[in-house]
Amino acid sequence: MSLRNALFAASALALVSTAAQAETITIATVNNGDMIRMQGLTDDFTTKTGHTVEWVTLEENVLRQRVTTDITTKGGQFDILTIGMYETPIWGANGWLIPLDDLSEDYDVDDILPAMAGGLSHDGTLYAAPFYGESSMIMYRTDLMEKAGMEMPEAPTWQFIREAAAAMTDRDNDINGICLRGKAGWGEGGAFITAMSNSFGARWFDMDWNAQFDTKPWADTLNFYVGMMNESGPAGYATNGFNENLSLFQQGKCGMWIDATVAASFVTNPDDSTVADSVGFALAPDTGLGKRSNWLWAWALAIPAGTAKEAAAKQFIEWATSKDYIELVAEKEGWANVPPGARTSLYENPNYQAVPFAKMTLESILSADPNNSTVEPSPYVGIQFAAIPEFAGIATEVSQEFSAVYAGQQTVEEALEKAQAITNDAMEAAGYR
Amino acid sequence: MATQHSRSAARFMMAPAVILLLGWMLVPLVMTLWFSFRRFLPNRPDIVPGWVGFDNYVRFVTSSAFWPSVQTTLIIVGGALLITIVLGVLLAMLLDQPMWGQGVVRILVIAPFFVMPTVSALVWKNIFMDPVNGLFSHLWRAFGAEPVVWLSDAPLFSIILIVSWQWLPFATLILLTAIQSLDSEQLEASEMDGAPPLSRFFYIILPHLSRAITIVILIQTIFLLSIFAEIFVTTGGAFGTRTLTYLIFQRVLESQNVGLGSAGGVYAIILANIIAIFLMRIVGKNLDA
Numbered sequence: 001m002s003l004r005n006a007l008f009a010a011s012a013l014a015l016v017s018t019a020a021q022a023e024t025i026t027i028a029t030v031n032n033g034d035m036i037r038m039q040g041l042t043d044d045f046t047t048k049t050g051h052t053v054e055w056v057t058l059e060e061n062v063l064r065q066r067v068t069t070d071i072t073t074k075g076g077q078f079d080i081l082t083i084g085m086y087e088t089p090i091w092g093a094n095g096w097l098i099p100l101d102d103l104s105e106d107y108d109v110d111d112i113l114p115a116m117a118g119g120l121s122h123d124g125t126l127y128a129a130p131f132y133g134e135s136s137m138i139m140y141r142t143d144l145m146e147k148a149g150m151e152m153p154e155a156p157t158w159q160f161i162r163e164a165a166a167a168m169t170d171r172d173n174d175i176n177g178i179c180l181r182g183k184a185g186w187g188e189g190g191a192f193i194t195a196m197s198n199s200f201g202a203r204w205f206d207m208d209w210n211a212q213f214d215t216k217p218w219a220d221t222l223n224f225y226v227g228m229m230n231e232s233g234p235a236g237y238a239t240n241g242f243n244e245n246l247s248l249f250q251q252g253k254c255g256m257w258i259d260a261t262v263a264a265s266f267v268t269n270p271d272d273s274t275v276a277d278s279v280g281f282a283l284a285p286d287t288g289l290g291k292r293s294n295w296l297w298a299w300a301l302a303i304p305a306g307t308a309k310e311a312a313a314k315q316f317i318e319w320a321t322s323k324d325y326i327e328l329v330a331e332k333e334g335w336a337n338v339p340p341g342a343r344t345s346l347y348e349n350p351n352y353q354a355v356p357f358a359k360m361t362l363e364s365i366l367s368a369d370p371n372n373s374t375v376e377p378s379p380y381v382g383i384q385f386a387a388i389p390e391f392a393g394i395a396t397e398v399s400q401e402f403s404a405v406y407a408g409q410q411t412v413e414e415a416l417e418k419a420q421a422i423t424n425d426a427m428e429a430a431g432y433r
Numbered sequence: 434m435a436t437q438h439s440r441s442a443a444r445f446m447m448a449p450a451v452i453l454l455l456g457w458m459l460v461p462l463v464m465t466l467w468f469s470f471r472r473f474l475p476n477r478p479d480i481v482p483g484w485v486g487f488d489n490y491v492r493f494v495t496s497s498a499f500w501p502s503v504q505t506t507l508i509i510v511g512g513a514l515l516i517t518i519v520l521g522v523l524l525a526m527l528l529d530q531p532m533w534g535q536g537v538v539r540i541l542v543i544a545p546f547f548v549m550p551t552v553s554a555l556v557w558k559n560i561f562m563d564p565v566n567g568l569f570s571h572l573w574r575a576f577g578a579e580p581v582v583w584l585s586d587a588p589l590f591s592i593i594l595i596v597s598w599q600w601l602p603f604a605t606l607i608l609l610t611a612i613q614s615l616d617s618e619q620l621e622a623s624e625m626d627g628a629p630p631l632s633r634f635f636y637i638i639l640p641h642l643s644r645a646i647t648i649v650i651l652i653q654t655i656f657l658l659s660i661f662a663e664i665f666v667t668t669g670g671a672f673g674t675r676t677l678t679y680l681i682f683q684r685v686l687e688s689q690n691v692g693l694g695s696a697g698g699v700y701a702i703i704l705a706n707i708i709a710i711f712l713m714r715i716v717g718k719n720l721d722a
Contacts, residue, residue: 065686068476068686068689072689074477095699142613174565185669212572220589234564235564236565236582236585238585239585247566252564323456389477390476390688393687393688394688396669397498400669400672403585403671409585418497425496430474
């Protein structure tokens, strides 16, 4: 065989083997801005690895149901799932996810923020890589605060927030002192009120898995929330979730908003927000009991056990949650739009430190501890949720009772009584009590 | 006339379609029945699935959420039927009149039927009923009134309104077709005999429409019993808007309790059949005429 023929054969062989390795992976993801941006940048992944990607993009609630059904029935529709901190430890414990304990050295797994890695692990093994992470914090209008003659401390109390909200409220000009989630759903109003209740000393369960809605801290939490929202909240707050409040804040109709730290980039973006140049940030409030009312969450990528494309899926996860990806987004869209909250190195980067909300986001994330979220000891992991499979169902029903209070359809006592019964019934049926 | 041979050939050729359709209905039905007698919690692999007899049925029907959800379902179905039939008759009579731009008006009236339930619920929620930015709130304020927080202050009425808006075109279309088949000589004769408009409506038009109204009631009831998207998008089952379908969805998908939810599914089938038999007995007689 001549040298020319040998080279030709070798090249052909190389091409064939590359083609054989190139896979098409199917990824289920949520329709959040950061994920949509990731889809737009997929070409970079395909160029680097030869693998192609098929996206199934769904609204958050629908995504949760689709991936949960797929994994519990071993449907095998997806090679990568976008899941959160609630599902990851439960599914990891069930053996439904492939452990991410052999990621490459370049990936630098130790750079992942400890709070994120902890929340996405089971028994110390990482089961999902954080695409972005968040806590919650106060976003407030600096101009309205000044007009009210008040100054926001870096770590305010709930009492201060209530007073500031009342001072900023201007019903004639359609300005509400504070906008908070009230919408039914465990991931909507349920998440907010649970995080808030932690700072009032409440918890979902005692150490024997008995519901705790008949205790004073829960009554205090709900009475305070309803009182403050009736004084200074927007009309119809019982149906407001993240998106509704974001829109109100961007339109200049809220003095304060306590919600996910990722919202900071939306409210400070002059293209979308009419108040972009007058937004300040502070830690979520407390009541002096040692717990603040901020939560911890990550949207993360995980590989379902049983996929035939594990290697390609791992390559994608490494690409999408790497330092290089962050640089890629920064280069194309600016530092304010990179996926936040996942890596320590991002917060050490001087370019990112110049972003106005970077410092407060990091402080909020660092102050959240899902393993120790309540004042009294509790048997569950999680801040705005309890990481047990039954929680989503129970908390959705409980939050529906709370929303009925916000709408003035029942009293706090009635709602708490029902919540107690719903929770204890479900826990009994599930064999916890 | 069909011969023995051609009848056999017809049966043979129809068999695949019949088997497919039977399977289409039977497989889910049998699976629902099967699961309803089992403890099946997909999220809890530590709990071994097993037979539980009628436990799921007892738990579903004794849960505090069951009767309120049946009641809500019936209120929504009844409310939407009432609105769509009354307005449907009126609209059908209006559209039957010769008028300028009749074609365009008819298309506009039936347009909501082509909008997906999820989209229409979102449009109503965000564009019309939003208490801050919604069209209704601006209207209310223009007249100096406090805006109504529709989805939490009048949740059932709001959902009935959204559903009725979607189903009105269907009722109108069926009723319009029926009105157009009314013999105009009959109406003219009664007019010449001096019958006032209201008498003409109650003694001639309404009896003529009774078959069409029956069809509207039967078809709409079947679809309205399983209404889901409008509730999912607007209230998420809060404020007393949890229908039986929504409760089953919560049990199966949110609580991941397939056994309990399946028992609920069987109850839903029974409820739908009771209502169907009831309707057939009361109003179905019209169809025989």
